[in-house]
Amino acid sequence: MTPEAQEGNIFTSSLDFLVNWGRKNSLWPFPYGTACCAIEFMSTETARYDLSRIGSEYVRFTPRQSDVLLVAGTITYKQAPILKRIYEQMAEPRWVIAMGACACSGGFYDCYCTVPGIDHIIPVDVYIGGCPPRPESFFDAMFDLQKKVEDESYMKQRAERLKEQIEDIKRKSKECREDLVLRKNEACEMVSNTVRSKVNDVLDVFPFKKGR
Amino acid sequence: MKVIAPNGDKLNLMPLNIGPSHGATHGCLRYFCALDGESIVATVGEIGYLHRGFEKMAERGTWQQVVPYTDRLNYCSAMMNNIAYCRAVENMFQLELPERTKILRVIISELSRMADHCICVAAAAQDLGSTTGFFYLFDSREMMMVIWEKLTGARLTNSYARIGGLYRDVYEGFEEDVLAVCKQAEKNLSDVHACFDRNRIFLDRTVGIGAMKPERAIQWGWTGPCLRATGVASDLRKDEPYYDYETYDWNVVTGTAGDVYDRLMVRLAEIEESIKIVRQALKRLTPGPIDIMDPRIRVPSHALAYQDIESLIGRFKSVYEGVRVPAGEYYYGFEAANGELGFTLVSDGSGKPWRVKVRPPCFTQFAAFHELVEGSMLTDSVATLSSINIIAGELDR
Amino acid sequence: MNFFETLFPVLETKFNVEKDASAHWDHSVIAKASVLRDLITFLKNDESSKMEMLLDIVGIDYLGFQDYEGPRFAVEYVLKSISRPGNRVRVKVFVSEQDLEVPTISDLYPIANWQEREVYDQYGIIFTGHPDLRRILNHVEFEGHPLRKDYPAHRRQWLSTNDFLLPALEKRLESKGYKVVERSKEVLPNEDEYLTGSIQE
Numbered sequence: 001m002t003p004e005a006q007e008g009n010i011f012t013s014s015l016d017f018l019v020n021w022g023r024k025n026s027l028w029p030f031p032y033g034t035a036c037c038a039i040e041f042m043s044t045e046t047a048r049y050d051l052s053r054i055g056s057e058y059v060r061f062t063p064r065q066s067d068v069l070l071v072a073g074t075i076t077y078k079q080a081p082i083l084k085r086i087y088e089q090m091a092e093p094r095w096v097i098a099m100g101a102c103a104c105s106g107g108f109y110d111c112y113c114t115v116p117g118i119d120h121i122i123p124v125d126v127y128i129g130g131c132p133p134r135p136e137s138f139f140d141a142m143f144d145l146q147k148k149v150e151d152e153s154y155m156k157q158r159a160e161r162l163k164e165q166i167e168d169i170k171r172k173s174k175e176c177r178e179d180l181v182l183r184k185n186e187a188c189e190m191v192s193n194t195v196r197s198k199v200n201d202v203l204d205v206f207p208f209k210k211g212r
Numbered sequence: 213m214k215v216i217a218p219n220g221d222k223l224n225l226m227p228l229n230i231g232p233s234h235g236a237t238h239g240c241l242r243y244f245c246a247l248d249g250e251s252i253v254a255t256v257g258e259i260g261y262l263h264r265g266f267e268k269m270a271e272r273g274t275w276q277q278v279v280p281y282t283d284r285l286n287y288c289s290a291m292m293n294n295i296a297y298c299r300a301v302e303n304m305f306q307l308e309l310p311e312r313t314k315i316l317r318v319i320i321s322e323l324s325r326m327a328d329h330c331i332c333v334a335a336a337a338q339d340l341g342s343t344t345g346f347f348y349l350f351d352s353r354e355m356m357m358v359i360w361e362k363l364t365g366a367r368l369t370n371s372y373a374r375i376g377g378l379y380r381d382v383y384e385g386f387e388e389d390v391l392a393v394c395k396q397a398e399k400n401l402s403d404v405h406a407c408f409d410r411n412r413i414f415l416d417r418t419v420g421i422g423a424m425k426p427e428r429a430i431q432w433g434w435t436g437p438c439l440r441a442t443g444v445a446s447d448l449r450k451d452e453p454y455y456d457y458e459t460y461d462w463n464v465v466t467g468t469a470g471d472v473y474d475r476l477m478v479r480l481a482e483i484e485e486s487i488k489i490v491r492q493a494l495k496r497l498t499p500g501p502i503d504i505m506d507p508r509i510r511v512p513s514h515a516l517a518y519q520d521i522e523s524l525i526g527r528f529k530s531v532y533e534g535v536r537v538p539a540g541e542y543y544y545g546f547e548a549a550n551g552e553l554g555f556t557l558v559s560d561g562s563g564k565p566w567r568v569k570v571r572p573p574c575f576t577q578f579a580a581f582h583e584l585v586e587g588s589m590l591t592d593s594v595a596t597l598s599s600i601n602i603i604a605g606e607l608d609r
Numbered sequence: 610m611n612f613f614e615t616l617f618p619v620l621e622t623k624f625n626v627e628k629d630a631s632a633h634w635d636h637s638v639i640a641k642a643s644v645l646r647d648l649i650t651f652l653k654n655d656e657s658s659k660m661e662m663l664l665d666i667v668g669i670d671y672l673g674f675q676d677y678e679g680p681r682f683a684v685e686y687v688l689k690s691i692s693r694p695g696n697r698v699r700v701k702v703f704v705s706e707q708d709l710e711v712p713t714i715s716d717l718y719p720i721a722n723w724q725e726r727e728v729y730d731q732y733g734i735i736f737t738g739h740p741d742l743r744r745i746l747n748h749v750e751f752e753g754h755p756l757r758k759d760y761p762a763h764r765r766q767w768l769s770t771n772d773f774l775l776p777a778l779e780k781r782l783e784s785k786g787y788k789v790v791e792r793s794k795e796v797l798p799n800e801d802e803y804l805t806g807s808i809q810e
Binding site: 215216217225229244245253254256259267269304306430431432444450451540541545554569575579580582586 | 631632635662669670687695720724746755772775777788790792
């Protein structure tokens with residue numbers, strides 16, 4: 001420990017621990033509430049169960065500001081593209097909770113219009129059973145998710161992401177280069193074609209020079 | 213979108229999509245507006261995002277197996293839907309229920325109505341920016357949830373009613389719990405009135421917004437609190453009384469203007485009327501049987517089934533074949549929390565329903581939504597939408 | 610009971626309706642599709658009935674119904690009176706599988722607009738003269754009519770991209786007297802995405 005650290009108000013830690021600590025204690029949900037489970041989610045928010053105990057009371061209705069996509073209720077084929085689009089709009093890191101039997105497996109609506117589980121469309125981190133699940137089981141799912149968040153490594157993810165980005169850049173620059181070469185050849189060909197045609201035109205105008 | 217208005221003005225309208233997943237659309241519904249500045253010129257609604265095939269599923273099971281599906285129609289007052297469906301089927305048998313069952317069904321219906329109105333007004337308050345009102349109203353609702361848990365084991369989707377009776381008798385101490393809820397609900401109501409009645413913001417956002425004329429509301433097929441808010445005193449509990457509603461002392465609440473304020477206040481006043489009915493009904497509650505004694509209709513209890521072979525056979529036949537409802541067609545309307553919940557039942561005499569068609573009350577209210585909001589501001593459409601209490605499970609089935 | 614006993618003979622002479630034998634617990638009449646509009650107008654406006662409210666329109670498919678012979682489909686109109694509480698009547702129209710056509714009543718009751726769309730969506734019955742006969746509960750790419758008895762309950766159909774409401778909005782604007790000069794570009798569907806979309810089987 002450095003002398004500055006011993007003076008107080010400073011502690012050392014790994015970056016992973018710090019980032020995960022921050023993330024897991026402020027998981028902002030996006031309630032994609034469609035049916036009965038959404039009413040139970042409303043109960044979870046209220047004073048009796050008090051979702052703010054675990055730092056998740058800040059419900060965001062825009063996918064761009066939220067961390068957890070909470071799919072509460074039946075997903076039908078009519079809204080499947082919307083759910084997928086909302087998932088795509090969320091920024092990384094993002095997690096998904098499937099709340100209730102309908103979101104997990106289609107529940108007892110085994111019918112022409114219901115998706116048999118949202119994992120046909122988007123990846124799911126935590127499943128909650130029940131029709132609808134009790135608020136306590138929702139808390140249980142949030143604790144599970146917090147454990148999952150704890151295990152993730154920010155630095156590892158960052159390294160992977162950087163690697164991906166570098167590969168992406170490499171691939172793109174390679175494509176660009178190939179494109180450039182292709183275009184250069186095309187351009188050369190075009191120029192030579194025009195030159196040839198011009199020469200031919202000249203030769204056509206002055207046919208007497210042809211014989212030489 | 214460039215348009216020419218009827219008076220010749222050139223307008224540049226902005227199309228704006230709201231929903232199906234939006235904080236202000238309770239559940240899954242969508243409306244698409246053309247905006248001139250901030251005022252709505254035209255809007256079209258789209259439903260079906262929670263179409264779960266209730267009617268197709270109902271045709272696949274027996275008559276009793278429809279009961280859990282009716283829970284998920286209007287999930288804010290689930291037991292009321294059970295009672296409405298069971299009563300429709302019982303009417304086809306022309307059954308007379310035991311006195312205790314009737315009174316219990318009245319108590320359960322009225323408590324469910326209170327819970328439903330609590331959610332509607334609480335969500336409307338939340339949309340208008342009053343989180344305090346939301347918490348007050350959910351307080352008494354959570355107390356009801358505790359009663360439901362003790363009574364049925366489930367919080368929200370209870371499946372309490374059965375064809376020809378109830379799932380089971382009430383637990384010991386039920387009366388005291390219900391009285392405590394009534395007392396708490398009265399206290400919370402006075403708190404909510406203290407929040408809203410003289411609140412400038414609330415009044416500005418609700419009075420005169422989204423008004424509907426009574427003649428037009430009837431043409432649109434509105435029923436329930438939304439129709440009563442326009443001034444039409446139409447309530448099936450008074451008009452075509454069932455379960456001895458005519459013998460209780462209560463009033464039909466009506467509004468005058470049919471705007472958002474009236475719709476919310478009619479709901480709050482109906483909670484008071486429901487408390488009155490519940491208190492009277494509790495006094496009439498006397499011990500007695502809750503199921504009819506007919507093994508062809510109501511499944512014999514476990515206690516009987518373990519003792520004699522007749523009841524055991526009755527149980528088997530009832531589970532495997534279902535009750536044999538007499539062949540015919542019937543429409544029955546029940547005064548649910550949102551309006552007239554109707555069931556059109558077609559039976560071919562077998563144990564499975566041939567057709568179950570639900571008449572959802574909020575379908576008609578959302579169909580008229582464009583008339584309510586066209587010409588008003590975009591923010592008013594949010595207040596209007598929450599005041600007509602759209603429950604997506606019931607709207608799309 | 611009284612109101613129907615006085616009403617029925619009038620309907621019988623005027624519109625040649627029959628009593629529905631399957632309605633044991635309430636009142637129902639069977640009418641021909643040709644007189645439907647006149648019959649509903651009469652029931653709505655006449656002093657003897659005053660059925661101001663259309664509660665529901667129900668489609669029924671009788672394919673395979675026990676001991677049943679006759680047209681395959683039926684459309685049922687559930688009517689109720691507000692000024693005379695307790696008066697209700699149902700009107701039933703049989704529709705054969707060959708023509709599938711019933712005149713619309715959406716100009717008499719505005720709510721019939723959506724209810725007829727629902728019957729069209731679920732059974733494929735065409736309401737002639739309906740201003741905007743689209744699907745309402747199922748999505749745009751859905752094929753077939755799910756509540757018909759020959760539609761298997763498990764035949765699932767994916768939707769590739771969200772359905773599109775701009776034409777309906779333009780129709781609504783035009784019905785209010787506005788004239789659309791230039792359609793908006795940003796919400797027109799992308800041809801590549803529309804019907805192939807982000808979700809694939």
